[in-house]
Amino acid sequence: MIRIVGVRNLKPLSPSAESLSHQFTQRCSVSGTAKGKGKAKAGQPLKRSKITTKKGAAEEPPAKGGGPRKTELDQMIDNCLNASAPVRFLKPKGRAREAEREKMGLMSEARRKEIESLKKQQSENDSPTIIGTEGLDLIKLGVVDADAIPKYKLTVEDGRRLAKEYSRVLMRKHRARQAAESTLLRLKKEAIEALPDNLKAAALVPDQTPFPANRFMATLTPPIPGYIDKITEAAKKSAVKEKLR
């Protein structure tokens, strides 16, 4: 199917000098007129900005006699910036390429580090991982029984098995909760039905009063008796000190 386009709408294919200069001169954003003289000439290549590497300047500090030793802080910052992950994320192509290189006897630095960290991980497998702040993790606080946690290896198969069990346990709990809540509602409706007329009307009025603001939610650990007094006392003392200044 050939599309027939109106001849009038066709623009000339070869740009003229005037149209080039029109494209390359800066236009004032308000009036649309040219900003100053048009410095770009037609037919000449454009000037592009070049990033020049100052090789001379970089070589200077070491030449001054060893250079200043890096401070501890600088060393730590370098270590943080150059930190690597125990397992590198590589796509299947990348992994295949690495395997081929290993067959040929070549091994990259990153791959060497990865193997070392995997060996370290296997030796540390026995101790349970602490998730979160050291003193406040769930095992230490007794929220989970460390003995009852099923053993697993860090593989895809074990991950899938754990995921299925996790889903099963949660769904069972969810269904039990849903059933219990439906029973609650049913019992409530039956109770309302069993009331005599005058009391039923009052029971059906929804209670719009908000629940009290000091109704606390369950927390990880119970409140420490006398702690809030200690905090307010310390805050008062510090406020007094500031006033004395």
Next chain:
Amino acid sequence: MQRLCAKLARSLVPARGFCTSNSDKIVASVLFERLPVVIPKIDPVIYAFQEFSFRWGQQFRREYPDQFLKKSDTRFKLQMPSTIVARHMFCRGTGSYQIDYVPAPRITEADKTDDKRSLQRALDRRLYLLLYGTTYGDPSGEPVWHFPEKAYESEETLRKCAETALESVIGDLSHTYFVGNAPMGHMQLPVCKRFFFKSQVIAANSFKVGKCKDFAWVTKDELLERFPEQAAEFLKKMIIS
């Protein structure tokens, strides 16, 4: 002919139900509960999966040097390295202050001594108030375990009757919250009809419970042991946990 008979039958039978319950005494009972103070124990299977997904993700995260991660700890020395110490930071004006604290244990003294009169027991479960004394449901007059209750006389609503019942037991209602105007369940007994109202403890550690020989704050399992079978079956459905 059949339609006429049906109409006659309908006019003879009272419109409301088939047992005359109008003469039954109405009793309002209060299910006074203390909500859990700490989160319940987590299933080990759930924790295992969460630990797995954490460790799986950690493999791909940068390992920063320990010197950097423990920089904040080196500024303040730990006073009791052998016990768990956490820090509370609070800000007042320009400064920020830190106070070391040891988290309170989830199993309290009351749990160890099994003190049923204490509200500090079984912090991860709900506790319900039970009184030991005479009750409307048992005409023999023998003391049994029952909920705080009062017979309905002429109050405006049954919830007000329940509030009066609880007030007569604990003194004042400043630390209670009644949930809704409607009852949460009812039991048909030979001598009366008992309606249950839910009420919760708000910001209180103990109550002075009177008007009974004995009282106890019990969990759901302990509560079901103290009632006869039929009542226990009903309460098992009415109380979730």
